[in-house]
Amino acid sequence: MLIRSRGLAAATSSFALLTALPALAQSAGGATPLATIQNERARQSLAAPLSEAYPIEAVGDGVTAGGYNQSRWVEDWTRLRDPAKRRDLFDRLKYIPLGSDDMYLTLSGEARARVNLTTNPDLREREAQRQDIDRLVAGADLHLGKHIRLFGEIAHGGISGPNIGAPSGFLRNRLVVQQSFADLTTTLGTADLGVRVGRQTFADGPNLLVVPRDNNTIFFTFNGVRAWGRVAKARVDVFDFTPTRLGNGGTGDDLNDDGRRFSGVSTGFVLPTDLFGGSKLYVDPFLWRLRNRAAVWGGAPAREVRHFYGLHVWGDAGPVNLDWTINHQGGSYDNRDISAWLLLLAQSYRLGKDRQAPRVGFHVDYASGGGAYGRGTLRNSLAPFGNNVYYSYQLYATPTNLIALAPNVSFQPLSKVRVALEYQLSWRDSVNDAVYRANGQAFAGTQDFDGRRIADTARAQIVWSISPRLSFTGRYEHLQAKSALTRAGYRSSDFLAGWLSLRL
Numbered sequence: 001m002l003i004r005s006r007g008l009a010a011a012t013s014s015f016a017l018l019t020a021l022p023a024l025a026q027s028a029g030g031a032t033p034l035a036t037i038q039n040e041r042a043r044q045s046l047a048a049p050l051s052e053a054y055p056i057e058a059v060g061d062g063v064t065a066g067g068y069n070q071s072r073w074v075e076d077w078t079r080l081r082d083p084a085k086r087r088d089l090f091d092r093l094k095y096i097p098l099g100s101d102d103m104y105l106t107l108s109g110e111a112r113a114r115v116n117l118t119t120n121p122d123l124r125e126r127e128a129q130r131q132d133i134d135r136l137v138a139g140a141d142l143h144l145g146k147h148i149r150l151f152g153e154i155a156h157g158g159i160s161g162p163n164i165g166a167p168s169g170f171l172r173n174r175l176v177v178q179q180s181f182a183d184l185t186t187t188l189g190t191a192d193l194g195v196r197v198g199r200q201t202f203a204d205g206p207n208l209l210v211v212p213r214d215n216n217t218i219f220f221t222f223n224g225v226r227a228w229g230r231v232a233k234a235r236v237d238v239f240d241f242t243p244t245r246l247g248n249g250g251t252g253d254d255l256n257d258d259g260r261r262f263s264g265v266s267t268g269f270v271l272p273t274d275l276f277g278g279s280k281l282y283v284d285p286f287l288w289r290l291r292n293r294a295a296v297w298g299g300a301p302a303r304e305v306r307h308f309y310g311l312h313v314w315g316d317a318g319p320v321n322l323d324w325t326i327n328h329q330g331g332s333y334d335n336r337d338i339s340a341w342l343l344l345l346a347q348s349y350r351l352g353k354d355r356q357a358p359r360v361g362f363h364v365d366y367a368s369g370g371g372a373y374g375r376g377t378l379r380n381s382l383a384p385f386g387n388n389v390y391y392s393y394q395l396y397a398t399p400t401n402l403i404a405l406a407p408n409v410s411f412q413p414l415s416k417v418r419v420a421l422e423y424q425l426s427w428r429d430s431v432n433d434a435v436y437r438a439n440g441q442a443f444a445g446t447q448d449f450d451g452r453r454i455a456d457t458a459r460a461q462i463v464w465s466i467s468p469r470l471s472f473t474g475r476y477e478h479l480q481a482k483s484a485l486t487r488a489g490y491r492s493s494d495f496l497a498g499w500l501s502l503r504l
Helices: 005-028 040-045
Strands: 103-118 129-144 148-160 173-188 191-200 222-230 234-245 260-270 279-295 302-317 320-333 336-350 359-367 402-414 417-427 453-465 470-481 493-503
Touching: 302 336
Parallel strands: none
Antiparallel strands: 103 129, 103 493, 129 148, 148 173, 173 191, 191 222, 222 234, 234 260, 260 279, 279 302, 302 320, 320 336, 336 359, 359 402, 402 417, 417 453, 453 470, 470 493
16 A cells, blocks of 8 residues: 555554544443344444434445445445355355454456447547457455455556557556555444545545546546544545556556645535435535646646535435535635636436336536636636546546536336436636646637537437346447537547446
């Protein structure tokens, strides 16, 4: 594990504190017997009944579906300690007993084969690009009793094909230690406390701001310390990270990116379930800081310190699902003030009582822009580590200097097939600033031409869940370039992708 000395010192202090907490809790007489716990995951780490535990789906670790999660350490397979519940050989790998019920090993893996085809790559009139991509991942999750856990994961990413350019370490990587961390957890009264040290994925925030980015072959990970405290209706999560900077070779060239440091506090509160006639809603305020020694806005690199003051409201209210974020960004860039806004509103309505019924919805987003090519206040918003395919499967858009409106619909034509369709209209907030890609780079020259319309984008995705472990995903996108792009010489483009994923 490549950890900054400051982070290691903090972790050591946290470990010492957590080690002492069980004794303190016992002396206070506040612990609840483990026998009262019904949920197997809660049984491992909580001293409170399930009804008093913070909802697992809302603790900031991403979505778990069918037992599987993007971050494999989130998964709980302790139900398979009962041999009668194991369906096949692979189930035996999910719970390997090492003595007591609380000492066990879980093995995980993934194999993914993918093909991407893009016409007019980089939105320039040129020969099509084809990417033949493979991903191989193997992980081990070792539980040494109720309070200590070690997790490790290695991955390989390969890519070939015509016109692929110079792939980054997130697409081509001979071998990478994708994750490697240690957890220490305990309880104090009815509070669940924990600290994690090492290389890890992180998803405790709005999807558009921070996720592991499954679209990459290799996940986006961080190095450092994360600690949390959770009670029945509230939680707090604090972290101090440096991103992982990936090379293309073996494990020796995947290092801490000391030029960037991401730290902050994410919190969460459970709203009353009787709101709106029955709901399951969460409010997650967050306060983050991102320091970057070489941020680029309109020219040469310069130091940026950006603060994120945000509120994330999400969940279900009857047939309505919503995901709303409001975020003000302040700080300084190259001795210039930053004042930027992100307003991200996504909602859908279920057409029927069945959870698998069709849904109709839309998202409308405002990402402020302006100032990159001047000397005054910088008004360009930034989504630091978010879902980079949300606006474009081709990675040709990001929530910087962007206004987007996208109606959508999703439905299941067959029991194991889900289809999602969307039509997105995009504009610039400031015509004096550039149009930006998913990686934050400007489309060169777009700042020199007027024209507010960026593109109209038609998108379709199909997911076929062949079995609990095997799935196929297909994507198609047509990006129709508009005046903000075409006046600078950029063209329309089509994108087609398909991949088969096997998870063990």
